[in-house]
Amino acid sequence: MKATVNWAGKAKFIGNSGSGHSVTMDGPPDHGGENQGPRxxxxxxxxxxxxxxxxxxxxxxxxxxxxxxxxxxxxxxxxxxxxxxxxxxxxxxxxxxxxxxxxxxxxxxxxxxxxxxxxxxxxxxxxxxxxxxxxxxxxxxxx
CATH class of the missing domain: 3.30.300.20 (K homology (KH) domain)
Structure with a gap:
């Protein structure tokens, strides 16, 4: 099983699963994020x-x-x-x-x-x- 996570700026990351799905993770504004996804x-x-x-x-x-x-x-x-x-x-x-x-x-x-x-x-x-x-x-x- 493999996965990758790519930094998308500020505190946002895009996780890509080995099965071809992606999810956006982001931090809260007080940690530099924009709250655009789960932590x-x-x-x-x-x-x-x-x-x-x-x-x-x-x-x-x-x-x-x-x-x-x-x-x-x-x-x-x-x-x-x-x-x-x-x-x-x-x-x-x-x-x-x-x-x-x-x-x-x-x-x-x-x-x-x-x-x-x-x-x-x-x-x-x-x-x-x-x-x-x-x-x-x-x-x-x-x-």
Whole structure:
């Protein structure tokens, strides 16, 4: 896997993935940026959220759960001193669907956290406290 990041002036950078996609990252005005994209540390959180949500959706689909939507809210804390690394990250999954089995939702979140999400497991290995929770929103079945 490869990627490149190119400086685009001031505090803006263009990240290019090996799969041919690009993203603009930018700093806040008080750091010389123009707020034209997420901060690099926010990108880490977005990657973590994407990785873990991909797992949860995949596991629930394989479990034949009737999911309509899966969102994850991510709350993170960073160290006050430089380097301002993440110290705690909490992911709360909101799973929406019909006839969802809580045991299967709980299992999907646990499997992502403990076995499949490389980003989550890598951050934990680096000393970040990563926690997970979930909520289920049951939709009425159409008759």
């Amino acid at each position: 690099p540390m926010e990108m880490l959180l977005l990657g973590l959220g994407g990785c873990s949500t991909f797992d949860v959706v995949s596991i629930l689909e394989k479990s034949r759960q009737q999911i309509v939507n899966v969102d994850v809210e991510i709350d993170a804390e960073r160290a006050d001193a430089v380097p301002s690394v993440f110290t705690k990250i909490h992911l709360n999954f909101k799973v929406t669907g019909t006839k969802l089995k809580e045991t299967l939702v709980k299992r999907a979140v646990s499997l992502s956290a403990e076995k499949y999400c490389s980003a989550s497991i890598m951050l934990e290995a680096a000393g970040v406290e990563v926690t997970h929770s979930y909520e289920i929103e049951e939709l009425e079945a159409a008759e």
